[in-house]
Amino acid sequence: KKLRECRWDNEHFVILCPLHASSKLPCECSTSRPTKVKSNQKGKNPQRQTQLGVNNGTKRNLKNFDRSSEKVVLCCSGLSATEKETVSEFAKASGALVLTTWNSAVTHVIASVDANKACRRTLKVLMGILEGKWILTIKWVEACTKAVALVDEAPYEISRDIHGVKYGPRLGRLRHQNKEPKLFAGFKFYLSGDFAPSYKGYLQDLLIAAGGTILQRKPIAESNGAAASVPPTIIIYSVELPEKCDVKKKDMILARRRSDAEVLASATGSKVADNLWALRCIAGHKLQDL
Template structure:
């Protein structure tokens, strides 16, 4: 035993040293598609092509470079794979020996930088400047508000502070069910080598009741333990996926895992200080975020297992969605004192009897699926009461079967430009103000939608919902049919996903750089960087535009800001011009 320990300890320590050499200085993970910089330092291909406010620069020596100066380091990729295989073998040996006797062998820390490496890497990361604790070049609440799901897709006319606003709901009705659809046979699956892998979210290899089993995924597909050492495999706790706001399960498939990891990688945990904190407090104004096991480790957090949301100790006095649902169910009968009182003060509705309240035939409304967008608390109460009184399906998030989107409007009758509203325009669905619900409840039956259709948004686009319905009724081609797009420069990951979803729903195609042609449109972001100085904002946008135009010039195409995509969808008219 002693001779084995003397043999194994140096091997483990040298593997740890090798891992430090093969760790990307930007993301602090093992190199993925290693890329050689002109200064001969290396980083992941994705990290090397992430543009900061100052352009491209090495994370170690700060040397500036151009994207065309990058070269693939295929020899390092082979070494990374060899390291993974050696780590697997050594970890298996450690586990076998520990099963036989308690041998004080140096613990391995594979698939991620060791403790000392993490500390050093964190110091490097903090010195990079643009990548602050919870910020990056993009919409601020995508970076900091981990619970926000629905975002307002803004245009260049918005102020730097008017960034992608989101409602605090963390999962729509579909996601709540999808999160529970993971096969139960996965619950007992544990890594064959204890401690060999760490969760990409919480950086822990431990499996507890609060984390669930540690599983392995490649592009969302689950892998067995003997395949876990393949390149690009993600090792994640089941509970960390379930409680990540935008990730969910369909069967054993982990959906939206990579974008959610990219978002969480910029958010620090309020407990341990490490990044990867996907879970945020339900209260929208709260800026605290947590790793799931860290949140379980502190007292005072309150959890809603039905909706996968939590309240931090500072806001534990607030109500969870499951508690609000229970309080609604206690209202077994309602009395109606007067329709005026009910409609004028629906935040505190008078009780009314259900008998005869909704006289419409179920045949007329059975296909209705209603979705709220950026509603105020009082408007949400109206929607909740409408659902309760009619039995019509109401969903928190956009789904393809939604028939009516009820949107908040300002004093001019204009709505916010949210993902739900834009998706409804593309799908030819109704976009209505809250007064339509009031009119239906007052009449006790469906009323025509046209008088309540929203005709403008707060960014100045007009008639989009009506045009979208007309195009759908006429079976017109999709708005972006035949158009191809390429995203140039930096976009916040989740914001980019929303834009890609919109373009795809509009019939457009997203291309890789190698597939570009003269007909492709090069899209660059007009979003202000998080915490950017207004004095330098124009320069940042100018650099993004110049980079996109340079690429467009090489293939004879055009570069357009992302706001043109949003304007086109909001008005249901193609406006993809400079």
Template structure:
């Protein structure tokens, strides 16, 4: 199971008096990570007094709990994992709350994450698994099919994740956000941010300075909302190699050599184009464009599209009546309108009725959009045009 690392290397919540629900310690160290708080399935970033029940946990205690994951931004199995952990005594300190067990099934040893972190002979795997000292000679599942076996010792994981003193607090003005990262890379990013005095968020926020994106063998990142928002805001979109280079150098290195240039749909140049657009104070990508979304969309997905459009400088017309009234007023006042209106139809045919084939649904949606466009004399685009334009940093398809 992939563990989605939680957001935030820091929190605005005051946690000094609240112990971790797993290890029952109020201290913070390299082995614990910083504190985070959860209520009603979401991370609390405001006043905890607004919630009747708040759970405080160390970041690493949370990330290494084997049954916790995130779905639609809601944490899953947090309370049940706390209950399970608090039935188990730590093989190191003897106290309860030890939810991290040796991955050898027959082994009965369990640990608090910070206790295991302090045992030099424990072995750690990027899949959020550990081997106790008695079974350190065993292979992790990820190693079983490897051509060459390379043991990941406590020393090596410390060298990989923890930063030397010259890097501490140099990133106090940096705010990171991950995109498409593996479980191991998420954990590495959180450690890097914590050690350098910076912050990590799971989802996009306007103060993010760097998006760290997972890439495939071609160097392509997944096209996510975090990546698209970073392009529109002109922020850095970098590979994990930049983080590793900073760790190795002991200081922040230049970003340009590590900038992502390609996404998994084949679009190129968006990150750099977005940066230069903002740097040169050029008009926003969708400046002077008005969008009217026609047809059915999944509600959350449409909200994301609207957010992207407005972030990119575009405007939204909510209803057809408003669109017709606006065009009529423009004609009556004989205003030389430079704004271009686009009717946007949903080109995602994944969730159609089993009684309709894709081609008929596409034809129906396109026809409905064209009818409106003809009535008000504007143009038609599929919703994908918005995503492609952002990903390339320019208006694509020669539709305008």
């Protein structure tokens, strides 16, 4: 009988028998349930409110961002995951397009830099230099996002690479703006000796983009008059060693490659250069001494 007269609070696992009729169950206390509800709100709602705030901010950016940014086509080079996310958020807010591979439609290459603000010589960076594109740090993207508009690129232009070559991006832009002949306009190149197939294709693409012509066959001797009136044919040999190469044989391999290139150049009135010479010219957008 007394059990039937007991009062229960299932939520708090409390039971009161008739002998404690004057006592209140936790669920009957006016301060307990509101506190419980308030606690639940604190535990669940802030995250949702924060998310809503982010979404609203993004919508405001989409509405207010300078629409000229829709003409921007970005390409990333060597960025970290965090930097890629920054670019992605900028693209969503501004309407800019992001390409994962190189394309002549690219307007801005966003490249990673080291502590000295120097970038690596990636295909995207070198192609961007040759085609007069902006080569910028991630700071430009951050500045645009903060301003909710495209900002001047010049303060964020990369001026050097990790090999110490300077001002290539600026010189490439100026050459393109002034509609000057391409860097290797009139030059012919013959790639001599051993090149890794993928690297050879990479180098050929760069030489062609720079205005050069790739010879598929060994060059032939030219008359002295012709040689004096046009840029020389250049025999390019590789200083990139094959994988698993015996270090002790390095000097011998490179000496043989250079010797073979020199013999061919001597017989055809050509010049000799290694692949790094070509990359230095492109990276600095200036012809280097042979």
